[in-house]
Amino acid sequence: MTMIFGVPLMVLTGQMLIGLINGSFYALLSLGLAVIFGLLRVVNFAHGAFYMLGAFTAWMLGQYLGLGFWPSLVIAPLIVGCVGAVVERTMLRHLYELDHLYGLLFTFGLALLLEGSFQHVFGASGKPFSAPEALTGIVRTDFVIVPIYRSWVVVASLLICLGTWALIEKTKIGSYLRAATEDATLVQSFGVNVPLLLTLTYAFGCALAGIAGVLAAPIFQVSPTMGSNLIIIIFAVVVVGGMGSILGAIATGYLLGIVEGLTKVFYPEAANIVIFVLMAVVLLLRPAGLFGKEY
Amino acid sequence: MIKAEDFETVAETTRPHRMQRIVVVALIAVLMVLPLWVYPVLLMKLMCFALFASAFNLLLGYGGLLSFGHAAFFGGAAYVTAHALKVWELTPELAILAGVVAALVLGLAIGLLAIRRQGIYFAMVTLALAQMFYFFCLQVPFTEGEDGIQGFSRGHLFGLIDLSDSTVLYYAVAAVFVASVFAIWRIVHSPYGMILQAIRENEQRAISLGYSVQRYKLGAFVMSAGFAGLAGGLKALLFQFATLTDVNWHMSGEVILMTLIGGIGSIAGPIVGAALVVSLQNYLATTGFPVTTALGATFILCVLLFRRGIVGELRHRLPAARSKK
Numbered sequence: 198m199t200m201i202f203g204v205p206l207m208v209l210t211g212q213m214l215i216g217l218i219n220g221s222f223y224a225l226l227s228l229g230l231a232v233i234f235g236l237l238r239v240v241n242f243a244h245g246a247f248y249m250l251g252a253f254t255a256w257m258l259g260q261y262l263g264l265g266f267w268p269s270l271v272i273a274p275l276i277v278g279c280v281g282a283v284v285e286r287t288m289l290r291h292l293y294e295l296d297h298l299y300g301l302l303f304t305f306g307l308a309l310l311l312e313g314s315f316q317h318v319f320g321a322s323g324k325p326f327s328a329p330e331a332l333t334g335i336v337r338t339d340f341v342i343v344p345i346y347r348s349w350v351v352v353a354s355l356l357i358c359l360g361t362w363a364l365i366e367k368t369k370i371g372s373y374l375r376a377a378t379e380d381a382t383l384v385q386s387f388g389v390n391v392p393l394l395l396t397l398t399y400a401f402g403c404a405l406a407g408i409a410g411v412l413a414a415p416i417f418q419v420s421p422t423m424g425s426n427l428i429i430i431i432f433a434v435v436v437v438g439g440m441g442s443i444l445g446a447i448a449t450g451y452l453l454g455i456v457e458g459l460t461k462v463f464y465p466e467a468a469n470i471v472i473f474v475l476m477a478v479v480l481l482l483r484p485a486g487l488f489g490k491e492y
Numbered sequence: 493m494i495k496a497e498d499f500e501t502v503a504e505t506t507r508p509h510r511m512q513r514i515v516v517v518a519l520i521a522v523l524m525v526l527p528l529w530v531y532p533v534l535l536m537k538l539m540c541f542a543l544f545a546s547a548f549n550l551l552l553g554y555g556g557l558l559s560f561g562h563a564a565f566f567g568g569a570a571y572v573t574a575h576a577l578k579v580w581e582l583t584p585e586l587a588i589l590a591g592v593v594a595a596l597v598l599g600l601a602i603g604l605l606a607i608r609r610q611g612i613y614f615a616m617v618t619l620a621l622a623q624m625f626y627f628f629c630l631q632v633p634f635t636e637g638e639d640g641i642q643g644f645s646r647g648h649l650f651g652l653i654d655l656s657d658s659t660v661l662y663y664a665v666a667a668v669f670v671a672s673v674f675a676i677w678r679i680v681h682s683p684y685g686m687i688l689q690a691i692r693e694n695e696q697r698a699i700s701l702g703y704s705v706q707r708y709k710l711g712a713f714v715m716s717a718g719f720a721g722l723a724g725g726l727k728a729l730l731f732q733f734a735t736l737t738d739v740n741w742h743m744s745g746e747v748i749l750m751t752l753i754g755g756i757g758s759i760a761g762p763i764v765g766a767a768l769v770v771s772l773q774n775y776l777a778t779t780g781f782p783v784t785t786a787l788g789a790t791f792i793l794c795v796l797l798f799r800r801g802i803v804g805e806l807r808h809r810l811p812a813a814r815s816k817k
Contacts, residue, residue, distance in 0.1 A: 240612045288796055297612050298558050299795050302752065305745060306791025313784025429741065433620040436613060466631060473624035477605050480617065484608040 204462055210341035216458020217451065218347050218416065221354035222409050224450025226431045227438065228358055229405035231446040232365070235378050236398045239289065239300035244431065245424030246311040247403045251277045251410025252419045253315060256326050266329040266415075274407035281403030285396045293395075308425065315421035323418030350412050357408060358447045365443060374398060433476040438488050445488025523666055532662040533730070534774070538767050539669040540727040545750040545762030546676050547719030552748075553757030554680050555712040556692030560615045560744050561602060561622025562720050567739030568625065569595040569721030571635050574734035578644035583651050588725035595721020596714055598625070603713035607706055619741060626739045640735030641728075655729070665726055672719060677759050679715065688712055720747075742784075749787060752794050755801025764802055 200206065226244055233241045241247075254276050255269035264272070284307065292299045327333075328346040336343045365371040377384045377391055385391040410424075417423060438449030453472050460471040467474070479486065526535060544566055551557050569591035576587035602625075606617045629635045636642075646655035655661045679685050691698040691705050699705050728734045737743065746769060754765025772790075776783045794801070800808055 240616065288792070291796060295799075298615065299799070301558075301612055301615055302748065303792060303795040305748075306788045306795060309745065309784050309788030309791060311788070313782045313786075313788055317782035317785060425741075429619055429623045432616040433623075436609070436616055436620065469627040469631070470624045473620050473627075476617070476620055477624075480605050480608050 202463070206340050207342070209459075209462055212458040212462045213455060214341065214343065214347065214351075214458075215461070216455040217351050218454070219457060220451035220454020221351050222413055222427065222450075223431060223434050223454050224358055224447045225354050225409040225412075226406055226427065227434045227446040227450045228361060228443065229402040229409075230431065230435055231440045231443055232361070232405070233399055233402035234440045235443075236374060237289075237293070237300070237395055238297050239292070239304065239399075240297070241399075241402065242301055242304035242428065243284075243307040243311065244304075244402075244406050245426075245428030246308040247277050247281065247406035247424070248410040248413070248427065249315065249419075249421060249424035250280065250311060251407030252326070252414040252423060253319070253410075253421075254407070255411040255414055256324055256419045259326070266327075266411075270408070270411050273411050274404040277407030277410070278400040278404030282396050282400040284403075285399040289399065290392070290395065308428070312421050312425055319421060321421065323420040323423075326414040326419050328415035346415060350416070353412065354409070357405070361405065362443050362447070430472055433472045436476050437472075437479045437486060439486025441486075442488040445486075449487060520670060523670070524663075527659060527662050532658050534770075536658075536662055536665045536730050537727070538770050539665055540723050540730060541747075541750065541770050542763040542766040543669055543672050543726070544720055544723035545747050545754070545766040546673055546759070547716050547723060548747045549751045549756065549758075549762040550676050550679065550719065551712055551716035552751060553761070554685060554692065555688050555709060555716075557607075557709060557713065558615045558748070559606070559618040559713070559716070560741070560748070561606075561618035561620075561625075562716070562747050563739050563741060563743035564602065564622035564625040565595040565599055565717040565720040566724035566727075566743060566747070567629070567734070567736075568598050569724035570728035570734035570738045571629065571641060573725035573728040574641035574644065574732075575634060577647060577729070578641060582647075584647045584649050584655055584729055587647075588722065588729065591725030591728070592718055592721045595724065596718045599714045599717025599721075600710075603710050603717070607709045607713065619744065622739070622744060623741060626736070626741070629736060629739050635734075635736070638736065640733050642733035642735075644732060646729055646732065661730065665730065668722070668726060672722060673759065673763070676719065680759070684708070684711070745791075746787065749791055749794070751801075753790065753798075753801055755803035755805070755807075758801075758803045758807070761801050761803040768802075 226248060230241055230244055233239060233244075251273050254273040255266075258264040258269045258272060259266075289300065289303065292303055332346040332349050334345050336345060336348075365374060373384065373389050373394060377389070377394055381391050413423070434449055434453050435446070437453065438445045440446065453475065456475065457468060457471055461468040544562070548559070548562050551559055571591075572594040573587045573591035576582045576590045577584065580587075580590075582590065602618060602621045605621060606614055609617055630637070646661065648654050649660075649664060653660060653664075655664065680688075687698070687703055688708055690701075691703065691708055695705055698708075724734075724738060727738070750765035750769045751762045752765065753768055754763065755761030769787075769790075772786065773783055776786055798805065
């Protein structure tokens with residue numbers, strides 16, 4: 198068997214793949230955070246909860262309506278997006294005039310509310326959720342074993358990330374969004390409905406978290422606490438990457454996922470904390486983050 | 493940064509009014525006789541969390557810095573105190589001192605990193621570093637993993653006074669509590685505290701006036717960590733265990749809620765808030781209603797409708813307190 202740095206190649210590529218999968222979720226979630234923060238100046242602490250909501254909605258659609266993975270992949274994010282829109286319309290928008298910290302505190306409360314309620318209703322244990330028939334099975338080669346569903350997740354999330362980037366950078370509605378980020382009052386005076394744009398942006402960001410949740414459901418099981426453990430890592434990712442750039446958020450997400458995967462091979466004890474250590478190093482060397490600009 | 497216009501701090505004068513002195517003395521007297529009617533362990537728990545929230549408020553209310561990682565100092569000190577009592581067999585006051593020193597060191601390390609960023613990034617950095625500390629606690633053998641450190645006795649204060657009697661312990665905890673709140677009050681009203689509040693209101697101006705802002709912020713962070721550690725050490729002594737719950741991010745959230753609900757930026761606010769949140773948790777534990785859900789809903793209500801908190805709202809509405817301003 199081929200060895201690299203005293204580690205079997207198979208183990209190395211396997212952990213790289215796991216890193217890439219985790220990185221896909223980091224990228225999807227930090228992308229949503231960056232989109233929301235860019236326009237609303239709200240750090241959405243509830244992002245992890247919306248990710249959990251996406252997974253649970255897909256699970257419930259399967260459980261109670263008998264819907265399969267594919268319809269759920271479309272419907273669950275839409276439902277999560279609607280929940281996000283309602284939250285923004287009824288509560289979050291009253292906080293824009295205040296300090297950004299109140300947005301963080303509000304969404305923190307929302308995260309606790311969602312997590313606590315789901316834990317109460319569905320219990321703390323994970324619920325199994327199976328991948329679609331077409332994507333089960335594994336491909337085995339000499340140097341890597343690839344479960345099909347997992348590699349599909351990597352490709353799908355990469356496409357979603359690039360699609361979001363194109364939507365914001367290359368389309369008309371994206372140009373409104375970027376303009377409103379620069380100067381909301383001016384854009385409104387040109388006749389663009391900025392309050393609606395804010396609602397749609399928050400809903401879109403939440404829907405992205407919902408998609409990530411559905412994609413994650415067959416890999417990590419569906420549990421009420423799946424989001425809160427992730428959101429803190431995402432915050433570290435966001436501090437490393439800076440929230441100023443969409444591509445920066447995506448790249449940092451994948452990069453840190455792979456670094457975490459490699460740490461599992463070479464020094465497993467530190468795998469949980471390597472992202473936080475990297476964050477500390479970046480803070481010391483480049484306080485604004487790799488792609489960041491201070492707002 | 494959270495500024496005063498958001499929650500209306502009251503411009504308190506350095507010297508307390510005679511009225512305030514009377515109220516404080518009366519409250520201390522009540523604290524002395526309260527264990528006659530109320531279960532002392534509950535009162536001690538309240539005081540531990542009130543001290544924790546007061547420590548947190550020193551940083552948020554007067555320094556304008558929202559830390560999302562104060563559980564690290566509270567829980568870290570609880571672990572060190574428990575370890576010192578159990579393994580090193582120190583007397584309780586030395587064990588708590590060890591916990592406070594640990595919290596100060598940890599506060600210095602986290603503070604040095606966190607003050608490099610501002611506002612929401614500061615909150616995210618403190619949260620992430622505290623989570624790193626949580627994972628560290630989860631893995632090192634010193635914390636005894638999922639079980640936590642337990643099965644030790646409270647020992648004898650100064651090697652003389654037996655603390656296993658909860659009435660004796662009550663007066664010891666009350667003395668530490670009153671002294672700490674007084675110390676925080678002194679810090680806030682010292683020239684140092686005034687400059688800290690000036691930085692909260694307008695950092696740029698404070699810099700242009702020649703103050704080394706970073707050093708003031710770091711100082712506030714470390715002191716806040718130290719008092720949080722004192723609260724954690726007391727809690728470990730009181731309940732005779734230290735577990736992962738104390739370092740979990742939920743704990744950081746709870747202390748924010750206590751301060752927010754009571755009133756950010758007042759001495760009494762965090763104490764009132766801690767009493768409310770702890771009572772709410774105790775009450776809900778008997779009903780089966782999920783505590784996390786209730787805390788989350790309270791959080792949302794406070795942020796949307798009630799940003800001044802109870803003490804802040806009272807001050808805002810009572811004309812007497814207003815005219816004093």
